[in-house]
Amino acid sequence: MTIDTLRLTAEDALGLLERKEVSGAELHRAYLDAVAERDGELHCYLRTVEAAEGDGVPIALKDVISTKGVETTAGSRILEGYVPVFDATVAARCRAAGLPVIGKTNTDEFAMGSSTENSAYGPTHNPWDPTRVPGGSGGGTAAAVSAGLAPWGLGSDTGGSIKQPSALCGNVGLRPTYGTVSRFGVVAFASSLDQIGPVAKNVRDCARLYAIVAGEDPADSTTVDVPAVELPEGESLKGLRIGVPKEMNEAEGIEPGVTAAVQKAIELARELGAEVGECELPRSVEYGLACYYLIAPAEASSNLARYDGVRYGLRADAEGYYEMVERTRDAGFGDEPKRRIMLGTYALSAGYYDAYYGQAQKVRTLIAREHAAAFERFDVLVSPTSPTVAFRLGEKAADPLAMYLSDLLTIPSCMAGLPGLNVPCGLSEGLPVGLQLIGPQLSENTLFRTGHALERALGFDHVPERLR
């Protein structure tokens, strides 16, 4: 049978497998064929896995996820040729669920970026318009799902790396509550912020994949027990209280087309029975980005210290140990990791800790408190996920601060460890617009229910127009 990977959802695929209309290997092959056909242009994958292991729905894994026996580079030269001898917990859970890996997807180097242009192996292109970025850092997974090169995939999100590319590529992407999905074996960027999560074509697929990977892991001390995942069914939002944070919806830099699509979705939610009211997150938006760009680089500067050329990865030639380490790190890291290592090292260094890292941790407390106050009145907060639709390749590459602004709206909830779901809510200039749904910790089921109802009502076609 011919399999239309552009249209096929994971749930559809599961049906085919259950009815034995297709085997896992055949499905896997269909995706590899699609990759052969379309990935030359898009560059979603850094490498594919030829042998199908498992008889389930195939999956794409972001290249920060360690896969035993399959090279894992985190988009960096410093890990070129590194083949893990162990699986990340999420990879092991996919394996246990029988999901064959299609391949490892492109990412900004060490997940540091918002466009996937920081990959040492070249950028990924947006399937809706290949002259544009897919967002980042998880642009590879998002573009693959959007272009029918995977039914679903896993990404990692530190300040928006699942939600933002999902918005720019027209996918459903969940950044789960911090601690619900194990980070063990996932190349670390900023440990107190990193979360693994699913990217899919619709909310039910997203919930299914979340159910496979979520849950306490004895190998990750920061994981928690997770409530049973409920697959969303209905279309009613009766009883749901939706808050619209003023600052998140009126921030400078939000494109009018984005605002229009988000407003339409909010109106629809009201029609589906939700109570909608305005609320405020003034300091979260005003200080969130600054807080993030202190905490994440500080942790990154320490997390990336292990790349020293001693036990794995690149090693530069040198007479002495320190010289070897310094040259290896100079040759192995690209500009963005270097920038963040420098920034983070500075923020932690003697005399600056209190003013930078210490102060940022206190701002983090404020952000969490503001969100907690909002959740006393509302079940879900909504805003655009990204202030803009997909921008052109190279457009922001020369200006780190402009690039950092892409995550203005995704970052605050990350700082508070809150779950966030991106649901496509329309097009602006022919490009997808993402709606961000934020809930209190462990409220994934509420986000799924809300997202599912809106998705049905919105009727967004997830297949890029140029590929239909």
Added chain:
Amino acid sequence: MTARGVGSTEPPRSGGAGFAGAGAGKWQPVVGLEIHVQLKTQTKMFCRCANGFGGGENTQTCPVCLGFPGALPVMNRQAVEWTIKLGLALDCEIAPRAVFARKNYFYPDLPKGYQISQYDLPSCTNGKVLVPTPKGDHEIGIVRAHLEEDAAKTTHVGGRTGRIGGADYSLVDFNRGGTPLVEIVTGPDVHSSEDARRFLQLLRQTIVELGISDAEMEKGTLRVDANVSVRPAGSSELRTRCELKNMNSFRFVAQGIDAEVKRQIALYEAGEEVVQETYDFDAGSGALTARRSKEEADDYRYFPEPDLVPVEPPAELVERLRAEVPESPARRIRRIEGELDLDRAVVLVTGGLDGLWQATVAAGADRVAAANVIANRLAAVDAAAVDPAELAKLVEARDRIPRTALDEALGKVAEPGFSAAPYLEHEAVSDAAELEPIVARILEANPGQVAAYRGGKEGLLGFFVGQVMKETGGKANARAVSELVREKLLA
């Protein structure tokens, strides 16, 4: 952690023992100790690789302790509990919330580029150890005791003598990397090498009795660094201090402190200043070698380890651990000190022999005689395996039975089912009639020594007794021989 030979400083060799150099009385040594104790848990601090010697190189490693990308640490509950227990034994306050931090620096033995260590919120603070001394209890403050992970082992190959400077390359074995260490930091309360020795003996015994470490300096499971300064006697200032490392026995700690104190006094008396340095102590030559100069001061960029969560020990746990702490060696020394002299009491307690001594006395042995036999003859024996009743019989018969029989019996006293009875049947020769001719023969054969004894060298008594014992094949009663010899010499 750069380590470079920056020159070698020979300690002054004149001046006699201890600090008795010129002007020593005018200066007071001020020493703080940092002690690292390797816990004998089954597994490492943050992974479940085996902790301990014996495995082949790099066979006790995993993604966590090799710092592979994505690997995460998980605390060892036993290590956390033992740290708290040690803190309780050292009279510390137990933190309701202890937090691990990352100490960032690069070295081949540090696979993650940071060491995980408790930093500003350690598990144990503000304790003390009361060290019994001839002048009363000497209080050594315990500033903190915190839990951390050990570094791996780096070997420097080639170049000069395998030391770091000039090596061709280095080799790393990660078996020891990530094993649990408790670091104990004392206040600047140690004022002599003798203070240090007494304190370390007690501390070591405390640790051994808690069952948390072998605490053997020779094996590196107990490591001592000393921060040494001196000040004018009577002042309370704290002057520039130097750190001594690499002293792998209590004796070397004492020697190192003595050498460094002398060096500093000599500098001050020559009108010079002490420069803050870290020195390695070389036991062979007694030399102190500077490690690095201070302008390379490190900036470790500590911050809370985000991969771990805080330790908040429940009150029930702390109370259970408190109940498990045995009576401290210091308290036991004080308790038996009235019945024995201090040095004997210290030897028994720090040798873990005081329990056996008490039981032996309770079984009827003389206090002093039992203490002598146990301290002198049974130091290397497993005290718990000895039946005190049998030992008491031997102690009481010590002068009556032949030396050879006593030696044999003491050699077997810790064997299962040991009975003193067969040894007690031997009677030592104490019959004067039998001994007198032998004594006479010995005195006759050693006229020089006899004259010397009579001239006041009374210490020669032992020589004559020994000769007689030899002659009788150890079967003579030593006390009877001694009395007889003295009688003849005084005649």
Added chain:
Amino acid sequence: MAITREEVLHVARLARLELTDDEVERLTGELSAILEAVSKVSELDLADVPPTSHPLELVNAWAEDEPWPSLSLDEAFANAPAREGDLFKVPPTG
């Protein structure tokens, strides 16, 4: 909040990054701009606010002291740039 060239060099040394002159030049400008932006956090008076080092309030996540199998030597050295015997080989630290 400008960062000086000397500070950039000092930080690069702490981070063990060998930077070219061009990189030092560029980073001095970029880091100054970023620091200017992130220094915004110091506008707030947060003397009474506790720091959050973690989004979850978990404590006492620990494992029992029971061994698990270690890696084989082949696995431990699978990605090693240099090995001598069963040891990792590195240039001298001296």
